[in-house]
């Protein structure tokens with residue numbers, strides 16, 4: 039058997055119906071050679087919807103897939119970190135289970151990781167984007183959240199849940215350094231890992247699809263977690279005493295609220 043060099047990590051909660059299509063599409067996209075050196079890991083928070091049995095069926099069919107079931111913890115970002123630390127590969131990719139991230143883009147992500155410490159699937163590039171069926175309120179929230187992260191990273195889509203990195207860079211941080219609450223683990227890693235300054239992020243444009251099975255777990259709690267995470271990252275990056283930046287943060291927040299208000303009125 040070939041050595042595993044690539045790992046795809048998928049946080050999953052109540053995603054039984056998406057497990058088979060994701061697995062088959064991913065390994066088809068990787069082809070024979072890629073499939074021999076790639077493992078797929080679902081990190082599930084005790085869904086009890088038959089996800090474990092679904093993965094066992096795929097294992098019997100010869101797919102290099104496994105599922106880690108957590109019973110003591112919940113949450114997207116912490117599930118991703120668990121998968122990253124358990125992965126055998128040097129090149130790590132995170133994607134959602136719901137097929138909004140096209141498995142067909144994974145080979146390009148791995149290719150980018152050969153020359154970049156970090157690879158980011160981006161929806162903000164010419165010719166790609168967010169599906170036109172996305173409701174206006176979600177576009178407004180997504181853009182507002184992206185705007186607030188601007189001072190922390192040069193990446194075009196730090197809200198993306200489709201990203202990857204070389205494991206050696208992950209291991210440069212202590213597990214306790216990474217805040218794994220909420221959904222925005224890519225932003226956390228981009229802001230905190232000691233990535234080299236130039237050419238560190240490879241961006242791969244992709245079109246964000248529509249979920250057809252299961253439901254999104256995004257909630258108001260996730261939005262609050264994001265604001266708390268932003269505050270922590272601003273302090274991490276710029277220092278607690280920097281009052282001007284603190285005021286800048288609140289000014290952006292006010293602009294965002296105004297933007298939302300105006301879009302509701304129109």
Ligand SMILES: Nc1nc2c(ncn2[C@@H]2O[C@H](COP(=O)(O)OP(=O)(O)O[C@H]3O[C@H](CO)[C@@H](O)[C@H](O)[C@@H]3O)[C@@H](O)[C@H]2O)c(=O)[nH]1
Nearest residue numbers: 049050051081083113114117134135197199221254255256
């Ligand atoms: N293990 C585990 N997985 C979870 C949990 N919550 C969500 N997930 C998994 O994380 C993935 C993304 O969750 P969704 O609930 O489908 O998120 P979304 O609304 O589609 O948001 C996604 O797109 C956003 C971009 O607009 C991203 O910002 C966000 O991080 C995420 O990728 C899915 O595979 C879902 O099963 C959890 O508590 N535990």
